[in-house]
Amino acid sequence: MALIYAKTAAGRREMEDRALRLAPALRSVLLLVDGQRDARELQQMAQGLRAPEDVLAQLVSMTLIEAIGGSVERIPDVPVTVQLGDDPLRYQQLRDWMAESVRKHLGLKGYLIQLKIERSRTAVGLEQLWPEVATALGKAKSPAFASRWLDETRALVMA
DSSP: OOOEEEEOHHHHHHHHHOTTOOOHHHHHHHHHOOSSSBHHHHHHHHHHTTOOTTHHHHHHHTTSEEEEEOOOOOOOSSOGGGGGTTOHHHHHHHHHHHHHHHHHHHGGGGHHHHHHHHHOOSHHHHHTTHHHHHHHHHHHTOHHHHHHHHHHHHHHHHO
């Protein structure tokens, strides 16, 4: 589970009086921070708002938000799909899962992603597309849906 952020007293004041004159993207992300969404979900939403990648760190450094729960996720040193090795059946299963997800949930909007999936020749190459697919799913459906899709995809690889 990722860190869960909430507005501080200063963050709530900023929402009311706009004293800091935050950039629109920063203000929008601050508005989204509610003590319920985790960092992963907020980051996906922030991408849709074209906010800087370090938007949460910026808001923390301005003491407008603070972590109130969750834990820091450890980013794997090695791609998850490395364990698939050269198993063509597992690679095909992952490729089919991703292609079907894009077709079903994105339709024509996912055409370019679909091409990238088809061009990928390794499981690691497919894994490198996960953030792009998740971002597109987050925009088309919801960030929570994209998060669930990533979890299901990881589970498929780990099985």
